[in-house]
Amino acid sequence: MEVEERDPVSGHRTTGHEWNGIKELDTPVPRGVLIFLVITHVFAVTWWFLMPTWPLGTTYTKGLLDVDQRAIVEQQLVDAAAERAPWIDRIERASFEEILPNEMLMSIVQSSGHQLFGDNCAACHGVDGRGSANYPDLTDDDWLWGGDVETVAETMRVGVNTEHPESRVAQMPSFGRDGLLNREQVNSVAAYVYSLSNPDYSTSENIDEIEAGREVFLTSCAACHGANARGNQDVGAPNLTDAYWIYGGDLQTIVTTVHGGRHGHMPTWDERLTNAEIKILALYVHSLRVEKP
Amino acid sequence: MVSTLTTNERLFALIISALVSICGLALAAVGRQDLLAAQGFIIMVFGLACVFAVAQGFYEPEPSKERLSSYYDDPIKVGIALAMAWAVFAMFIGVWIATLLAYPELTFDQGWASFGRLRPVHTTGVIFGFGGNALIATSFHVVQRTSRARMPDQLSPWFVLAGYNLFCLLAITGYLMGITQSKEYAEAEWYADIWLVIVWVTYFILYIRTIARRKEPHIYVANWYFMAFILVVAILHIVNNLAIPVSLGHAKSYTVWSGVQDAMVQWWYGHNAVAFFLTAGFLGMLYYYLPVRAQRPIFSYRLSILSFWGITFFYMWAGSHHLHYTALPQWVQTLGMTFSVMLLVPSWASAGNALLTLNGAWHRVRDDATLRFIMVAVVFYGLTTFEGSFLAIRPVNSLSHYTDWTVGHVHAGALGWVALIIFGSFYTLVPSLWKREHMYSALLVEVHFWLALVGTLVYVFAMWNSGIVQGLMWRTYTEEGTLAYSFVDSLVAMYPYYIARAFGGLLFLLGAIVGSYNIWMTIRATPLTSRREIDVPQSGAVVVPGE
Numbered sequence: 122m123e124v125e126e127r128d129p130v131s132g133h134r135t136t137g138h139e140w141n142g143i144k145e146l147d148t149p150v151p152r153g154v155l156i157f158l159v160i161t162h163v164f165a166v167t168w169w170f171l172m173p174t175w176p177l178g179t180t181y182t183k184g185l186l187d188v189d190q191r192a193i194v195e196q197q198l199v200d201a202a203a204e205r206a207p208w209i210d211r212i213e214r215a216s217f218e219e220i221l222p223n224e225m226l227m228s229i230v231q232s233s234g235h236q237l238f239g240d241n242c243a244a245c246h247g248v249d250g251r252g253s254a255n256y257p258d259l260t261d262d263d264w265l266w267g268g269d270v271e272t273v274a275e276t277m278r279v280g281v282n283t284e285h286p287e288s289r290v291a292q293m294p295s296f297g298r299d300g301l302l303n304r305e306q307v308n309s310v311a312a313y314v315y316s317l318s319n320p321d322y323s324t325s326e327n328i329d330e331i332e333a334g335r336e337v338f339l340t341s342c343a344a345c346h347g348a349n350a351r352g353n354q355d356v357g358a359p360n361l362t363d364a365y366w367i368y369g370g371d372l373q374t375i376v377t378t379v380h381g382g383r384h385g386h387m388p389t390w391d392e393r394l395t396n397a398e399i400k401i402l403a404l405y406v407h408s409l410r411v412e413k414p
Numbered sequence: 415m416v417s418t419l420t421t422n423e424r425l426f427a428l429i430i431s432a433l434v435s436i437c438g439l440a441l442a443a444v445g446r447q448d449l450l451a452a453q454g455f456i457i458m459v460f461g462l463a464c465v466f467a468v469a470q471g472f473y474e475p476e477p478s479k480e481r482l483s484s485y486y487d488d489p490i491k492v493g494i495a496l497a498m499a500w501a502v503f504a505m506f507i508g509v510w511i512a513t514l515l516a517y518p519e520l521t522f523d524q525g526w527a528s529f530g531r532l533r534p535v536h537t538t539g540v541i542f543g544f545g546g547n548a549l550i551a552t553s554f555h556v557v558q559r560t561s562r563a564r565m566p567d568q569l570s571p572w573f574v575l576a577g578y579n580l581f582c583l584l585a586i587t588g589y590l591m592g593i594t595q596s597k598e599y600a601e602a603e604w605y606a607d608i609w610l611v612i613v614w615v616t617y618f619i620l621y622i623r624t625i626a627r628r629k630e631p632h633i634y635v636a637n638w639y640f641m642a643f644i645l646v647v648a649i650l651h652i653v654n655n656l657a658i659p660v661s662l663g664h665a666k667s668y669t670v671w672s673g674v675q676d677a678m679v680q681w682w683y684g685h686n687a688v689a690f691f692l693t694a695g696f697l698g699m700l701y702y703y704l705p706v707r708a709q710r711p712i713f714s715y716r717l718s719i720l721s722f723w724g725i726t727f728f729y730m731w732a733g734s735h736h737l738h739y740t741a742l743p744q745w746v747q748t749l750g751m752t753f754s755v756m757l758l759v760p761s762w763a764s765a766g767n768a769l770l771t772l773n774g775a776w777h778r779v780r781d782d783a784t785l786r787f788i789m790v791a792v793v794f795y796g797l798t799t800f801e802g803s804f805l806a807i808r809p810v811n812s813l814s815h816y817t818d819w820t821v822g823h824v825h826a827g828a829l830g831w832v833a834l835i836i837f838g839s840f841y842t843l844v845p846s847l848w849k850r851e852h853m854y855s856a857l858l859v860e861v862h863f864w865l866a867l868v869g870t871l872v873y874v875f876a877m878w879n880s881g882i883v884q885g886l887m888w889r890t891y892t893e894e895g896t897l898a899y900s901f902v903d904s905l906v907a908m909y910p911y912y913i914a915r916a917f918g919g920l921l922f923l924l925g926a927i928v929g930s931y932n933i934w935m936t937i938r939a940t941p942l943t944s945r946r947e948i949d950v951p952q953s954g955a956v957v958v959p960g961e
Contacts (some may be wrong), residue, residue: 127773128711130773130774131713138634138715143702145712146714146771147716149716150717150763158760161758175745175749188744197464232892232898236903239903240900264750
């Protein structure tokens with residue numbers, strides 16, 4: 122080993138070690154590295170003095186700035202609530218009739234409702250509120266429990282088929298599976314229901330089946346859906362004569378629905394959202410509908 | 415393979431393989447009401463395959479004594495092949511799940527193909543399958559060369575390599591079946607974890623024994639890093655995976671840690687897995703293949719010392735920066751943040767040491783894509799460690815945490831640093847190990863380099879943009895003091911970045927396939943070198959026998 126060996130490129134000495142051809146230079150640590158090292162350590166130590174840092178058994182060094190992340194969060198929540206208080210109070214106190222014509226309040230409803238709807242409702246009803254398979258469209262005129270703002274707010278508060286004591290309750294029985302109707306009756310009543318929204322379906326060929334279906338409908342379905350099949354919002358029974366369908370309006374899906382029944386669910390938002398937030402969402406949903414041409 | 419084992423070793427190999435298959439059978443029997451049975455079956459088949467492999471060569475003639483005056487390279491060769499196979503597989507899964515984020519229907523309604531199952535397949539496959547096999551293979555190579563000593567026996571390296579891959583196999587098949595202990599980067603369940611402890615301790619002992627046999631007065635830097643990697647990963651793995659199985663017949667277990675302690679142990683593990691698996695291990699690789707390829711001495715021995723002890727000491731404290739603004743007490747967060755800041759200079763000292771080593775060899779960086787792989791890896795290493803310290807600062811973290819910025823940061827490290835240093839090392843190692851003149855195609859190395867670099871840049875830039883957009887959207891308030899965007903709005907904004915990310919990942923995957931082909935053809939279709947380089951433990955001297 123030649124200790125005085127020098128690297129021709131850098132001019133530095135080697136350490137005199139060699140591993141399978143690899144050598145090392147004995148270059149001193151560059152001054153910049155040491156300066157930078159000192160700076161980061163000074164920063165860290167200063168930070169230790171300012172912030173809660175070192176554990177001391179049951180407590181810890183609190184730091185000169187007396188910062189506590191829990192206190193900060195609590196203060197931030199108080200500040201945020203105070204910032205929103207003026208308009209939140211107004212929305213909580215005012216009736217829907219008073220809010221609807223108020224442009225200032227309605228613009229707040231638009232901006233905060235968008236986020237509330239996106240984070241709480243959009244998973245089922247879609248970002249635009251147009252629903253999806255098995256979840257109702259909120260932008261149309263067809264409502265199970267009523268579409269005025271108060272009723273929509275109440276539906277949000279108690280939910281549908283939930284554990285809330287005041288929950289809206291609705292169930293369409295499984296007529297076929299539970300043997301309330303036989304297969305022929307299920308098919309005929311489905312044909313009748315289908316013909317209500319598809320008048321072209323009533324041809325001379327299947328007029329008899331549709332007639333038979335009408336008889337079944339009057340005895341088995343009219344109690345909820347009404348003799349005219351236009352539904353009943355008191356019991357959450359949908360209108361069967363229009364073009365709006367939650368589970369699908371084709372003949373096969375109607376047969377499936379009559380056979381197996383339906384038991385929809387919407388969560389209660391009573392404890393998850395504040396009263397003001399529910400009001401904002403009801404108004405926001407309302408605005409989705411009126412904006413439609 | 416078997417022909418290089420002594421008769422005694424063949425016997426031991428046979429016994430160990432048989433024991434493994436019996437353990438597998440036992441697990442399959444007691445776990446027959448559970449998914450554990452399927453895992454036991456895999457263990458049994460693996461064990462039986464080993465039994466057959468050993469039995470086939472059992473009566474081959476004993477290896478000659480001459481073998482002891484050469485290095486033992488067979489397990490290294492297999493390790494390289496396994497690493498490349500894992501790379502292609504796990505990167506393919508990565509591209510798949512990246513695409514899944516933009517097109518969620520690509521699960522084809524299969525439970526095993528859901529994001530939650532495929533994601534650990536990707537992370538485990540890349541980190542442990544690709545990275546781990548590469549580390550094992552290169553560490554076997556480096557420790558023998560820099561110690562001028564052959565590994566002490568022929569069986570332990572095979573046990574480590576095969577056992578480690580059995581662990582990876584169990585982990586990944588388990589995830590696909592829905593087995594997980596829900597700890598990030600430590601999802602494998604108790605039976606696989608116990609097995610890994612056995613394998614890993616063998617690895618550590620093998621490494622120490624080889625170093626103990628060295629004929630050099632000093633231990634080379636690369637070995638410091640490899641030893642730190644092996645030792646600390648064992649500690650991390652054992653502590654984080656302490657768990658109690660529901661029963662010996664169930665795959666499910668519950669961790670002994672609870673609440674915020676569990677979170678802290680998990681991120682102490684998670685962060686130091688980055689530190690000692692993905693950093694220390696690969697720095698070991700860097701410290702050998704960089705000076706070899708550049709044909710330059712290491713810039714500064716003193717800088718090596720400073721950065722090694724800085725990294726090993728400071729990293730241990732930094733894990734809590736993963737839990738800023740959580741239930742973790744603030745004083746722990748402060749420690750995590752400040753130690754992350756102090757970690758920056760030792761980390762950069764490594765990168766600087768590597769780049770300054772290239773002084774006098776920059777013309778080689780220009781002409782040689784292999785050296786360029788190593789050089790760019792160092793640049794990404796410097797970039798990522800800076801970013802890591804930066805993201806650990808609490809106010810910065812409040813913007814970046816939970817966003818794609820973190821994903822971008824991780825991939826700048828995983829693609830830019832870890833994968834590129836592996837490729838650079840493999841392109842250096844493969845021709846010398848198989849005694850070829852050169853790689854099959856220098857052009858394909860060049861193609862691989864550009865695919866990998868462009869893929870990494872596209873990926874990382876997409877995630878930086880996406881992460882910052884996400885972070886800003888989540889904290890934007892309206893004049894009235896309510897959030898301006900819903901979470902879904904931020905998802906919609908991510909869409910183009912998700913597509914770009916999948917494209918970047920695809921380029922990187924294509925590069926890995928090109929690299930695998932090139933390595934394959936080097937082994938199969940490149941002539942043997944005519945040079946007679948001396949690559950033996952100690953030229954002309956008597957070697958201490960291994961047994």
